[in-house]
Amino acid sequence: MGDFITLAGVGMTYATASGPVEALRDITLGVRRGELVALVGPSGCGKSTLLRIVAGLRRATLGVVTVDGRPVSRPIPEVGMVFQAPVLLKWRRVLDNVLLPAELAGRDPSAHRGRAHALLELVGLGEFAAKYPTELSGGMQQRASLCRALLLDPPLLLMDEPFGALDAMTRDEMNLELLRVWGEARTGNGARKTILFVTHSISEAVFLADRVVVMTPRPGRIAKVLDVPLPRPRTVETRATADFGALSLKIYEALIAR
Amino acid sequence: MPRLAGTLPSVALFALLLVAWQAAVGVLGIREYLLPSPLAVARALGASDIPWLSHAWTTTVEIVGAFLLAGAVGVALGIAIAWSALLSRALVPFLVFVNTLPKVAVAPLFLLWLGYGIVPNMLIGALIGFFPVVINTAVGLSQVDEEMLDLGRVFNAPKWKVFAKIRIPNAFPYILSALKVTATAAVVGAIVGEFVASQKGLGYVIIATQGSMNTPVAFAALVWISVVGLAVYGAVVLAARWIAPWAETSN
Ligand SMILES: Nc1ncnc2c1ncn2[C@@H]1O[C@H](COP(=O)(O)OP(=O)(O)OP(=O)(O)O)[C@@H](O)[C@H]1O
Numbered sequence: 318m319g320d321f322i323t324l325a326g327v328g329m330t331y332a333t334a335s336g337p338v339e340a341l342r343d344i345t346l347g348v349r350r351g352e353l354v355a356l357v358g359p360s361g362c363g364k365s366t367l368l369r370i371v372a373g374l375r376r377a378t379l380g381v382v383t384v385d386g387r388p389v390s391r392p393i394p395e396v397g398m399v400f401q402a403p404v405l406l407k408w409r410r411v412l413d414n415v416l417l418p419a420e421l422a423g424r425d426p427s428a429h430r431g432r433a434h435a436l437l438e439l440v441g442l443g444e445f446a447a448k449y450p451t452e453l454s455g456g457m458q459q460r461a462s463l464c465r466a467l468l469l470d471p472p473l474l475l476m477d478e479p480f481g482a483l484d485a486m487t488r489d490e491m492n493l494e495l496l497r498v499w500g501e502a503r504t505g506n507g508a509r510k511t512i513l514f515v516t517h518s519i520s521e522a523v524f525l526a527d528r529v530v531v532m533t534p535r536p537g538r539i540a541k542v543l544d545v546p547l548p549r550p551r552t553v554e555t556r557a558t559a560d561f562g563a564l565s566l567k568i569y570e571a572l573i574a575r
Numbered sequence: 576m577p578r579l580a581g582t583l584p585s586v587a588l589f590a591l592l593l594v595a596w597q598a599a600v601g602v603l604g605i606r607e608y609l610l611p612s613p614l615a616v617a618r619a620l621g622a623s624d625i626p627w628l629s630h631a632w633t634t635t636v637e638i639v640g641a642f643l644l645a646g647a648v649g650v651a652l653g654i655a656i657a658w659s660a661l662l663s664r665a666l667v668p669f670l671v672f673v674n675t676l677p678k679v680a681v682a683p684l685f686l687l688w689l690g691y692g693i694v695p696n697m698l699i700g701a702l703i704g705f706f707p708v709v710i711n712t713a714v715g716l717s718q719v720d721e722e723m724l725d726l727g728r729v730f731n732a733p734k735w736k737v738f739a740k741i742r743i744p745n746a747f748p749y750i751l752s753a754l755k756v757t758a759t760a761a762v763v764g765a766i767v768g769e770f771v772a773s774q775k776g777l778g779y780v781i782i783a784t785q786g787s788m789n790t791p792v793a794f795a796a797l798v799w800i801s802v803v804g805l806a807v808y809g810a811v812v813l814a815a816r817w818i819a820p821w822a823e824t825s826n
């Protein structure tokens with residue numbers, strides 16, 4: 318079976334007032350359907366740019382991107398996007414922010430209320446459904462934006478440091494929830510979602526991913542792609558295994574090797 | 576009661592000024608038709624031969640009408656400008672031209688075309704007050720966080736939906752702060768209209784005192800105008816806070 322996402326020779330150069338900025342160079346990568354791929358790399362290496370290109374929000378200046386066999390030339394449907402900033406609409410209560418995708422996509426929001434509440438419960442924001450975003454902490458806003466991305470249960474998730482603003486404990490909890498949402502317990506074709514997950518945390522990448530893509534500093538290129546053959550389902554104990562440590566070290570070395 | 580304590584200095588200053596004014600008028604023997612004392616103004620306010628409430632009502636209706644008209648037309652034009660580049664290119668130069676006109680100078684024309692009554696006075700107020708609403712609406716609709724617009728793109732939302740759910744709410748604080756300016760402009764417009772030609776309203780009262788040199792009544796009318804103006808302004812601020820509590824605008 319062909320890859321669900323393919324990037325072939327993708328390059329991205331931003332035209333700015335102070336001249337061109339090359340953000341990405343020659344990215345070639347395939348992501349299988351149902352795979353969870355983590356993307357790590359130094360700040361400014363083009364991770365957010367890469368997610369936007371896959372989502373069809375920006376056009377790559379070089380190369381070809383396909384999702385589900387179709388070249389991406391405009392925003393692709395059925396994608397859940399978690400932006401690096403929470404980007405909540407401050408004039409809407411948290412619940413209405415979570416329901417926004419249904420409204421924008423022309424579906425009946427009232428049919429999704431139950432799911433929205435359940436998602437907020439899941440990330441520990443059940444009591445905050447009626448609050449305005451400004452009444453939430455940064456980490457809470459991030460979790461709300463995660464609920465928004467999950468509302469329509471999209472088969473593809475593009476997540477840009479979704480847990481970056483969380484404390485270590487909550488982050489570990491959220492990682493486990495994400496694996497559940499992804500469908501770790503399910504096997505078989507199409508049972509799992511496809512996830513492209515950007516993070517700065519090596520241990521988060523190793524804990525979640527099937528494969529970790531390590532990028533170089535700007536212009537971002539792929540330095541290394543590592544398989545993570547740790548058994549699933551992964552648990553709290555996974556982090557304490559020797560394999561986990563060894564893999565983390567490998568990624569660390571790939572990151573600092575220049 | 577920290578709020579009360581906060582307003583205390585300004586209340587005290589105001590009271591002090593009134594007392595000083597009263598004393599100065601008495602001590603210096605200033606004639607009443609030049610500068611009436613606060614007490615004389617108070618007597619004029621209580622005078623039964625002037626139907627204050629009726630005049631104030633007329634002016635209030637004009638102000639509210641001007642405000643609503645300016646708000647509605649201003650927001651509609653702002654949306655039109657932000658909606659399409661073609662409309663923007665067609666409308667903006669024209670609007671800028673209209674705005675450079677000294678609108679007060681147009682007042683006699685309005686009266687010529689529309690005759691006496693509250694309608695021309697409303698139109699003058701609306702003409703003075705609508706421009707900031709247009710500009711702020713257009714700016715608020717376009718100053719949207721790129722990532723918020725990405726939200727719309729991710730879900731292939733149609734343009735009108737992006738306007739209804741993202742751009743227009745985003746423009747709210749901008750529109751509200753323009754509407755505060757409009758509330759003040761509406762007062763100016765209504766009074767100017769009444770100056771030019773009218774048989775009712777607080778502006779008319781002031782003009783009418785010119786012949787009789789009844790300056791205390793003119794001052795009393797000023798007091799009424801500021802009461803009405805403050806009430807309208809306060810209503811706008813309260814309405815804004817009620818409709819959009821998240822849109823905290825300054826002053
Ligand atoms: N809209 C833009 N216009 C111009 N340059 C941009 C734009 N967006 C990103 N860049 C540049 O492209 C490079 C990559 O940016 P990007 O946001 O993709 O990095 P990142 O890997 O997500 O960084 P971080 O980890 O800090 O979020 C940076 O040098 C940035 O300055």
Ligand SMILES: [Mg+2]
Pocket residue numbers: 364365366401477
């Ligand atoms: Mg980024």
